[in-house]
Amino acid sequence: MKDNVTAPAIEVEDLSIHYGTVSAVSGVSFSVNQGEQLTLLGPSGCGKTSTLRAVAGLERPSGGAIRIGGRTMYDGAKRINVPTEQRGLSMVFQSYAIWPHMTVFDNVAYGLRVRNEGAAGLKEKVHHALDLVKMGAFASRNASLLSGGQQQRVALARACAFSPSVLLFDEPLSNLDAKLRAEMRIELRELQRRLKVTSLYVTHDLEEALAMSDRIAVMRSGNIEQSGTPNEIYNFPRTAFVADFIGSANLINGRLMPERSVDGRIAVEVDGGNILLGVSHGRSPGPQPTLSLRTVHLRLSAEPPAVPENVWPVRVKRSVFLGDLTQVHVEWSGRELVIRQTTAAPRGEGEKAYLSIDPRHCVLLEAD
Numbered sequence: 001m002k003d004n005v006t007a008p009a010i011e012v013e014d015l016s017i018h019y020g021t022v023s024a025v026s027g028v029s030f031s032v033n034q035g036e037q038l039t040l041l042g043p044s045g046c047g048k049t050s051t052l053r054a055v056a057g058l059e060r061p062s063g064g065a066i067r068i069g070g071r072t073m074y075d076g077a078k079r080i081n082v083p084t085e086q087r088g089l090s091m092v093f094q095s096y097a098i099w100p101h102m103t104v105f106d107n108v109a110y111g112l113r114v115r116n117e118g119a120a121g122l123k124e125k126v127h128h129a130l131d132l133v134k135m136g137a138f139a140s141r142n143a144s145l146l147s148g149g150q151q152q153r154v155a156l157a158r159a160c161a162f163s164p165s166v167l168l169f170d171e172p173l174s175n176l177d178a179k180l181r182a183e184m185r186i187e188l189r190e191l192q193r194r195l196k197v198t199s200l201y202v203t204h205d206l207e208e209a210l211a212m213s214d215r216i217a218v219m220r221s222g223n224i225e226q227s228g229t230p231n232e233i234y235n236f237p238r239t240a241f242v243a244d245f246i247g248s249a250n251l252i253n254g255r256l257m258p259e260r261s262v263d264g265r266i267a268v269e270v271d272g273g274n275i276l277l278g279v280s281h282g283r284s285p286g287p288q289p290t291l292s293l294r295t296v297h298l299r300l301s302a303e304p305p306a307v308p309e310n311v312w313p314v315r316v317k318r319s320v321f322l323g324d325l326t327q328v329h330v331e332w333s334g335r336e337l338v339i340r341q342t343t344a345a346p347r348g349e350g351e352k353a354y355l356s357i358d359p360r361h362c363v364l365l366e367a368d
Contacts, residue, residue: 001252004179005123006056007067007069007070007083008031008032008033008034008066008067008068009032009033009034009035009036009068009165010031010032010038010055010066010067010166010198010200010284011031011065011066011067011068012028012029012030012051012054012055012064012065012066012150013029013065013066013067014027014028014029014030014063014064014065014066015027015028015051015054015061015063015064015065015066016028016061016062016063016220017031017047017050017051017054017059017061017062017203018062018063019082020053022049023214023222024050024222025047025050025051025054025087025222026047026221026222026223027223028047028051028064028219028223028224029062029064029224029251030217030224030227032166032200032238033198034067034170034196034197034198034200034291034292035196035197035198036198036199036214036215037189037192037198037199037200037201037212037213037214037215038199038200038201038213038214038215038216038217039200039202039203039208039212039213039215039216039217040052040200040201040202040217040219040281041204041206041209041216041217041218041219042204042218042220042225042245042248043204043206043220046220046221047219047221047222047223048084048202048204048219049170051196051219052170052200052202053170053201054074054297055064055068055073055089055166055168055200055241056084056087056089056091056168057073057082057083057084057087057213057312058084058091058334059076059322059324060081061074061076061228063076063077064076066203068087068088068089068166069088069165071076072318073087085214087166088164088165088166088169089164089165089166089167090111090122090158090159090160090161090162090164090167090168091154091159091167091170091260092152092156092167092168092169092170092172092299093170093172094171094172094174094175094190095175095297096148096152096154096155096172096175097141097155098143098146098151098154098155100142100144101142101143101144101215102143102145103139103140103141103142103143103330104130104138104139104140104141104143104146104154105126105139105140105143107129107143107154108126108129108130108154108157108158108161109126109161109224109367110158111158111161111162112125112126112162113162115133115162117334120264121323121350122338123357125161125163126139126157126160126161127139128161128328129157129160129334130154130157130158130197131162132157132191132194133153133154133156133157133187133191134187135145135150135154135157135162138150138154138310139279144248148175148176148177148180148185149183149318150182150226152172152173152175152176152184153260155172156172156188156191158227160191160195160197162195162297165197165198166197166199167197167198167199167200168199168200168201169188169199169200169201169203170202171202171203171204171205172188172207173185173188173203173205173208174203174208180268181208184205185207185208185211185212188192188212189211189212191329192212194208201213202235206245206246206247210228210230210234210271214229215227215228215230215367216228216229216230216233218233218241218242218245218246218247220241224281225238225239225241225242226238227241233246234246234247234294235294235361235363236281236363237292237363237365238283238363238365238366239361239365239366240292243363243365244290247294247295247296247351248294248295248296248338248340249292249293249294249295250292250294250298250337250338251290251291251292251293251365252268252270252276252290252293252362253268253270253288253290254268254269254270254271254276254288254289254290255269255270255288255290256268256285256287256288256289257269257275258283260275260277261280263280263287264279264280264281265278265279265280265359266278266279266280266285266289266291268289270333271333271334271335272332272333272334272335273333273334274312274333276291276310276362277309277310277359277362278291278359278362278363278364279300279359279360279363279364280364281363281364283364283366285364286367289365290364290365290367291362291363291364291365292362292363292365293337293357294361295327295338295339295340295360296340296341297357297361298337298339298341298356299339299341299355299356299357299360300316300328300339300341300347300353300354300355301312301325301353301356302353302354303353304354305356308354310356310357310358310359310362311354311356312332312333312355312356313352313353313354314332314337314352314353314354315330315331315350315351315352315353316328316329316330316332316347316348316349316351316352317329317330317331317336317349318349319347319348319349322340325340325341325342326340326341326342326343327339327340328340328341328347330353330355332355337355
């Protein structure tokens with residue numbers, strides 16, 4: 001029997017979910033430690049929300065096991081399926097689910113009343129929860145008069161009011177405008193750390209996942225493609241899918257040069273004759289390896305940089321001004337590469353330049 005003190009707060013083991021003949025989740029396994037935030041990240045239809053709803057008890061899996069705090073909530077083999085209200089968790093939805101005919105206080109108090117909380121304790125917990133999300137002054141306001149951001153704070157206060165062991169978030173910021181979404185990312189992350197509550201978060205937004213997560217699990221077609229810290233996922237993607245989905249990357253394949261691929265380094269000859277040097281990151285290259293080059297790690301300069309490796313003359317095809325960044329497309333070795341750089345002087349079409357990249361930022365990918 002597992003020790004509840006040392007067991008992860010959430011354990012999902014070989015989880016599968018089917019809708020008729022369609023497999024939405026296929027043998028997914030992960031764990032979330034006490035006080036940690038794990039984000040399930042991926043495109044629409046990858047199975048992330050179905051996984052979250054299964055943990056919440058809102059979706060009945062087809063197989064596998066789910067444990068919260070060491071206690072089995074679902075086990076397909078043993079026919080265990082604990083109801084949602086007995087799992088000791090709370091969920092914040094994309095739609096907020098705020099009752100417009102109630103005051104802010106009554107919205108937050110709803111879950112406590114369902115749990116038969118006494119009047120004194122209820123009042124204290126509601127005001128504490130509202131203060132946590134900076135909504136204490138709005139307790140008596142009708143919820144229909146709140147902005148989208150205020151409604152999201154009320155939904156969060158309601159979720160925190162009864163001190164759940166686990167908080168589940170289903171794309172809670174997707175209905176907010178870009179500026180408010182960026183502000184709420186910071187507030188949500190600070191609140192999660194302050195409360196030390198375990199969180200499972202679902203989003204398709206890369207910036208959201210990178211900014212808010214202790215760890216990220218990237219999902220694709222019902223499976224976890226890669227999991228790790230935001231730094232690991234971003235800088236050392238395992239597959240072409242992860243490299244392309246997690247930020248903007250150029251994927252370069254070519255012929256392995258074994259004589260120059262030693263001590264963790266890898267050398268690839270691409271069509272056109274250029275030699276690209278990178279790092280293997282402990283992975284074994286095949287005869288036709290693929291390297292990931294983040295667009296922000298590539299550099300353009302008017303003069304040859306004083307570095308000995310990965311420097312080539314190129315010609316600019318076009319520049320696109322994006323505000324904080326300029327996206328430059330260049331011709332390189334018979335293909336087009338994309339560079340994103342912070343520069344005040346955009347380069348014109350046909351202009352010659354020198355392209356360079358540190359080999360540490362050219363990462364070998366595993367074969368699909």
